[in-house]
Structures are given as C-alpha cells and as structure tokens.
Amino acid sequence: MFDFSQLRCFAAVAEELHFGRAAARLNMTQPPLSRQIQVLERVLDVQLLERTSRSVRLTAAGRSFLPEAQRILRLAESATYLTRQVAAGRAGVLKLGFTAASAYDCLPRLVAALRRALPEVTLALREMVTKDQIEELLAGRLDAALVRPPVTHPDLLAVRALAEPLVVALPAENPLAARDALAPGDLGGEPLIAYAPNEARYFHDLVQGLFAEAGIRPRIVQQLAQIHSILALVRTALGIALVPAGAEHLRLDGVVFRPLVLPEPRPAELVLAWRRDADEPLIARLVSVLAAMPPA
Amino acid sequence: MFDFSQLRCFAAVAEELHFGRAAARLNMTQPPLSRQIQVLERVLDVQLLERTSRSVRLTAAGRSFLPEAQRILRLAESATYLTRQVAAGRAGVLKLGFTAASAYDCLPRLVAALRRALPEVTLALREMVTKDQIEELLAGRLDAALVRPPVTHPDLLAVRALAEPLVVALPAENPLAARDALAPGDLGGEPLIAYAPNEARYFHDLVQGLFAEAGIRPRIVQQLAQIHSILALVRTALGIALVPAGAEHLRLDGVVFRPLVLPEPRPAELVLAWRRDADEPLIARLVSVLAAMPPA
C-alpha cells in the first residue's frame, strides 16, 4: 500500500509537472521526491508519469489517479479536523430529550443558543415524558435530557435549566381577567382544569401542593396531561388552569394569562440531566451553553 | 499526519475492541499495535480509545473517526484498483468520434462490443465529419475516430474498421425493384440522388468513380450530404441512390434495397484512427475489440 507522503509527492509533481518545483513546494530535495514517486509507481504497478530529463507528463493512469489522490488527502485533512472538533465537543451529534412543556420556551432558546455557540453540532431531538427520558439516558439512547426534577438516580447528573413561575390561564370573559394578578385564594370557587396525576405527575403535585398550602380545595372539572390541551379547554371557558409562564408563548385567542402571587415562590423547575460517565465532550459544552443562556 | 497503517490499526482495534485479536487480524504483535494507536492519538491530539487492562472502548471522538478511517482506507483501495484498470486499458473515458453513416451499423456494433469487453470504460461519443474528426484527434480532443479513408497524416495511425458494399436504394414502385440485383449499366437512365462533392466527398468520389468505370454518366437530380436525407428523397420516388449496405438498417416504407453487382468490389470503407503517440492504453484495447468484432 502507498503512503500519504507518496500521495502528496505525486499530487505536487502532477500539478507542477516539474520535480524541482514540486520538491521546493514540499520542502524537500529532488532525489527523495523522485524515489517516492518511483515507490508509488512500484506499489501500484502502474506508470503514472512519463518523464524525460526535459519534460514531465501524466499518463492516462496518472490522470485518473491524481483526483483520487487529492480526494484521499482532503478526506484525511477533514477527518482530522472533524475528530478534533468532536473531541473538543464542538461537533458531533447530541441526542437530546425534552418534555412537551419545555418546547414552549426553554428548548427553543437552548436550541438557538447551541446553534450559535456550536454550529457544527447536530441535535437529535426527541419529545418524551420525564420517566422515559431517564430510561433512555441510562440506556445510552439519549445523551442529555430536559426533565422535571428531582433527578436522583446515582448514575445521572443534573443542573437546573429553568425555574419559571406558574401563571393563571383563564378565559378572557372571566371576571377575574380584569385583575392584574391573582392569588390562590381568588381561585377557590373557579372550576379548575388540572393535571393528570400519572401522566403529568410533576405539575399535578405542584398545583396540588400550592392549593394545599393556601388551605384551598380546588374544584377540579377535568384532568389532562398536555398543556396545550388544557389551554384549549380554558379557551372553551370550561374553567381556569395553572400553567408555567413559558406556556404564554402559546397564544390562543380568548385565553389570557395573569401572574399568580404566592407567599413564597413555587416555580416549575426543569433540569438538564446526563449520564455521570458520559464520554461525550459535548455534554460539558452543552452545560456551559445552558449556563450562559439569557434567562429571558 | 497519520498513516494508512495507523488507520488500519485503529480500525481493527475499534472493530475488535481488543488489542490482542486486532493484532492477530493484522498479523502483528500487540506492542507495535499499541504504539501505532498511541502515535495516531498523538498526531490527532485526540484520545480515540479508553482502555483499561480489561476493556477497550471508543470515545466519542473515536466513534466519529472510525467511519472516516474506514472511508479513507476504502478510497485508497478503490483508487488503486481504478488506476490499475486504467493502466490496463480496462477503465477510463474514451472520446470517440464517428461519421453519421457509421452510426447505422458499425458504431452500434462497436459500442455493444466495447460494453461487453470493457464494461468499466465510459464512451464519450461525438458525431462529426471526417475532416473535423482528424482535427480533433490531432488536438487531443478525441482519442479515436471512425472516419473515411485515407488517413495520411504522419501523426495518426489507422486500421480498417469496416468495408461494406454499396447497394441500390430505390422506390418500391420502380420497375427495377423487381430485379434481384442490379449492375451500373441498369441505372444509366434512372434519376440519381447523389452525394454532395464537398460535404460528402468520400461517397461522392466513390459513386463517381464507379459509374466512370462502367462508362456511364449518371443523371443526377439532386446532391445531398446525409444518407438519411437521400433515402427520404428516394422514398418520394424522386430517384434512386447508392448507399452503403449498413444504411439498410434505416427501414423506410416504400424504399427497397438491391445488391449492386460490380466487376470488382468497391466497398465503402471506414477506418479507426488515433494519434500515434497516444498514451491511452484504451486505444490498444479498442483496436483489439474492433478486430474481434463479428463482421456481421
């Protein structure tokens, strides 16, 4: 088999059609250049150049070998570059899971920040509920995941990605919509579209605890898992709902949002999780991009 | 820069995930294999493998480098193969010129024979008159050409590709069509659609000479360069014509062909010409394929 150095020698001579100039370009003297070409021809068992002491010409075989040699050299260069980028976490594929709710605000901002900071990174996004994401993380089918806390598994690490307050979503015609802000006490009598305890465990517990703290038993008229479904029902004036502030990006006609004032903040949190032993250098980059992300 | 041997070493270890087995596959011992991998990692300045004395695993960078390494190795193999094929005249591009008339019979057979004998050869075909083909040959823009003799230029070589008799093309309703064969003497009174002396010099001279030999002055009603145009006029019963036998492949309704019997054969010849100094190994193959071609 030939050698990269032989390919470089051949390409130089084939382009210059002159051993002296080619040798100069390669920072070497003619004799070793001559020999490298001879070795290459011997290895291929093909004459690539026709040379007299006055002229150098490519044979038909040489003409067909030149672009191949150039392509191999380019490929070697780009493989080197790519591998260094991957090792530095600046390139590669990041398999990222996210919860449906994070898609309204946190995920798009994270994706935008990643595209700016790490343009050579390809994202493979999958929407899944927290529990499934944890499984996929552990199985190595996800590299990182935007999930609801807490992340307790010993093989996983996590940092907070977002803490957003809950807001009240209510039909525009509801009298409470006239108020600038609302407290749990204002909502006691309102029909509440709430979260399903199994499919949306985190929000269910959050809302549940919040009302319990205020000493109020909400009047639950419906339980759903998906925020966009809940808001669709709010729009039908079936009732009001508590949703994370990011959901305001879902602009539905007839649905208005009002801040929820609490004695102490009870934000909905989102964390970024990954395997403790992950060898993806990308993870470290991802975490720092997340940390540098503007909180808005 | 790394080395093909290092790529092979890495690919083997990455595929086996075991230095011992990889070394066996490469017909070498572990130590040099270990060192080649180390050198590769040092050259790239990237860790490709994570190894303990019990296990070998690919890093993220290693996973991205493996397919690149395999691709480079495959490309080197295929470049070697291709170049050897080109050197042997079994691959490459052959720029072949041909005259319009040869397209009816000789060229298709030659193309078919080439496809069978040299499937990796690509043909670049161009239809041109003989004079232009000679020019293009000399300029290096054609590798070979099917032209009318004689080829006298000292820089060119040629072999006969085809010698086909002339036949009489005549309207089906012409009384002569009842005959099995015709001689020049039978054609004296017939209106003749003949060849233009400039654009179709070869056929013009051939037909001219043939009648002169028979002592007959033909009654020329039209002069054209292209055989298909001549036959189209024969079909209108404007007159008869003499065309090479291969033109019988052009089946026009209302036109019949009859052998032309001559005191001595005066075939229309076609020769294959190429530059004497052509370095295309393909030329030699082409000539032998032509020689082996069934004359039918």
Add this chain to the structure above:
DNA sequence: CGTCATTACGGAATGCGTAATGATA
C-alpha cells in the same frame, strides 16, 4: 494469579540530504 495493555530494548529497514551520474536540447 491470569489476562491484557504498555514500556524497554536491540536489530532491521526506511527515508532524508549531499554528491555524483546520466540524458536531453
């Protein structure tokens, strides 16, 4: 303590540069 990767070391081969040779216009 056995397996497996790595380091240590000696000998062979490869590859460079300088000098000499050969061929061509």
Add this chain to the structure above:
DNA sequence: TATCATTACGCATTCCGTAATGACG
C-alpha cells in the same frame, strides 16, 4: 553546456519483534 531527473551513499529515524512491567479483576 546547462538543465533536470536519477542513482549512490552515509546517517538519522522509524518500526518491528522479544522480553519485561504494570494494572485490573
């Protein structure tokens, strides 16, 4: 005779294999 590719030769480097070492279960 000047230019340019090739051959000759000496020295440094590289690379293999054998032997020894080290780490992990």
